[in-house]
Amino acid sequence: xxxxxxxxxVAPDTLQVSVTSRCNLRCSMxxxxxxxxxxxxxxxAQIRDVIDQSSxxxxxxxxxxxxxxxxxxxxxxxxxxxxxxxxxxxxxxxGTLINEDMARRIAASGLDIISISLDGVTADVHDxxxxxxxxxxxxxxxxxxxxxxxxxxxxxxxxxxxFTISNKNVEDIAGFINLAxxxxxxxxxxxxxxxxxxxxxxxxxxxxxxxxxxDRLKILDKMIxxxxxxxxxxxxxxxxxxGLIKKYFRRQLEPGSWTCFAGFRRFVLCPEGTIQMCxxxxxxxxxxxxxxxxxxxxxxxxxxxxxxxxxxxCLQDCHAREESANLKNVFKMDFLKRR
Numbered sequence: 001x002x003x004x005x006x007x008x009x010v011a012p013d014t015l016q017v018s019v020t021s022r023c024n025l026r027c028s029m030x031x032x033x034x035x036x037x038x039x040x041x042x043x044x045a046q047i048r049d050v051i052d053q054s055s056x057x058x059x060x061x062x063x064x065x066x067x068x069x070x071x072x073x074x075x076x077x078x079x080x081x082x083x084x085x086x087x088x089x090x091x092x093x094x095g096t097l098i099n100e101d102m103a104r105r106i107a108a109s110g111l112d113i114i115s116i117s118l119d120g121v122t123a124d125v126h127d128x129x130x131x132x133x134x135x136x137x138x139x140x141x142x143x144x145x146x147x148x149x150x151x152x153x154x155x156x157x158x159x160x161x162x163f164t165i166s167n168k169n170v171e172d173i174a175g176f177i178n179l180a181x182x183x184x185x186x187x188x189x190x191x192x193x194x195x196x197x198x199x200x201x202x203x204x205x206x207x208x209x210x211x212x213x214x215d216r217l218k219i220l221d222k223m224i225x226x227x228x229x230x231x232x233x234x235x236x237x238x239x240x241x242x243g244l245i246k247k248y249f250r251r252q253l254e255p256g257s258w259t260c261f262a263g264f265r266r267f268v269l270c271p272e273g274t275i276q277m278c279x280x281x282x283x284x285x286x287x288x289x290x291x292x293x294x295x296x297x298x299x300x301x302x303x304x305x306x307x308x309x310x311x312x313x314c315l316q317d318c319h320a321r322e323e324s325a326n327l328k329n330v331f332k333m334d335f336l337k338r339r
Contacts, residue, residue: 044078102142187235
C-alpha cells in the first residue's frame with residue numbers, strides 16, 4: 001500500500017549503515033573507494049543515536065557495509081550496540097581482512113549473518129575483477145578461519161557467499177557451487193552486475209566490458225540451467241531476482257517483472273552523514289538529526305516519485321521486499337539443513 005500511494009505507512013525494514021567509504025580493493029564495477037569525502041566519517045556516538053532512533057521507530061535490522069566495513073574501528077561497536085537493541089545484524093564484507101583473530105572476533109560478536117563477496121572460482125578471475133592481486137587467497141583462508149572459529153565458539157553465525165555475475169566470470173557460475181560446498185558455506189547468493197554501484201538505476205556506458213552480451217548470453221543460460229537442475233540440491237535459488245537474471249542481461253525486464261521498494265524498505269546512512277535513496281541525497285544529519293523528519297521530508301517524497309517511474313530495474317535485494325523476505329527463508333533453511 002505504501003508504494004501504491006507513494007507514501008511510507010510503516011517503518012523501513014532495514015537500517016543500512018555504510019560505515020566507511022574506505023576500501024582495500026579496487027573493483028572494476030565500483031568507484032566508491034574513490035570517494036573524496038572518505039576522511040569525513042560519522043563518529044560512533046552519531047551512529048549510535050541513529051540506531052537508537054531506528055530501534056524505537058520499529059526498524060529491526062541493521063545492514064553494515066562500506067567501502068569495507070572491517071576497516072573501521074566502529075564496526076564492532078555498532079554490532080554490540082545493535083544487539084543491545086535486539087536488532088538483527090548483517091555484515092557485508094570483501095573478506096580479505098579475516099585472519100584468525102578477526103574470525104574469532106566476528107564469531108563471538110553476536111553478528112547474525114556475514115556476507116562475503118567472491119567473484120571467481122580461481123584467483124585469476126576474482127583478482128582481476130576486484131583489482132588487487134592476492135585477494136582471492138585471503139578470502140579462501142578467511143572463510144576457513146571463520147568456519148573454525150564458529151565451530152569452536154559454537155556460534156550460530158550464518159555464512160553467505162555472494163557472487164556478482166558479470167561477463168568476466170560467467171563461466172564460473174557452476175563451479176562456484178562446488179567451491180561453496182568445499183568451504184562449507186551455509187548459503188550462497190547470485191546477484192547481477194549493476195553499471196553504477198552507487199546510483200543503481202544508472203545505465204551508464206560499460207567501459208570495463210562487464211555486461212554480458214551476444215553469444216556470451218548462451219553461456220549464461222547454460223550456467224543458470226546447470227545449477228538449477230534436480231541434481232543440484234545443496235543450495236536454494238527460489239528468490240525472485242534469480243529467475244530474472246537471463247532477462248536482465250538481455251534488457252527484457254518489463255513493468256511487473258520486478259517491484260522496486262527503494263525509498264520504502266531501507267533507510268540508508270552514508271559514512272559522512274548523508275541519507276540517500278538510490279544514490280541521491282535526501283538529507284544530512286548535520287542539518288536534521290531526526291531521521292523520521294528526513295524520511296518524510298519533501299526531498300524524500302520527490303525522490304520516491306522518481307523511483308516509481310524508474311524502469312531501469314537493478315534486481316538488488318536492498319530494494320525489493322519480496323526478495324528480502326525470500327532470502328531470509330533461503331538463508332535460514334540452508335543453514336538448518338547443514339546442521
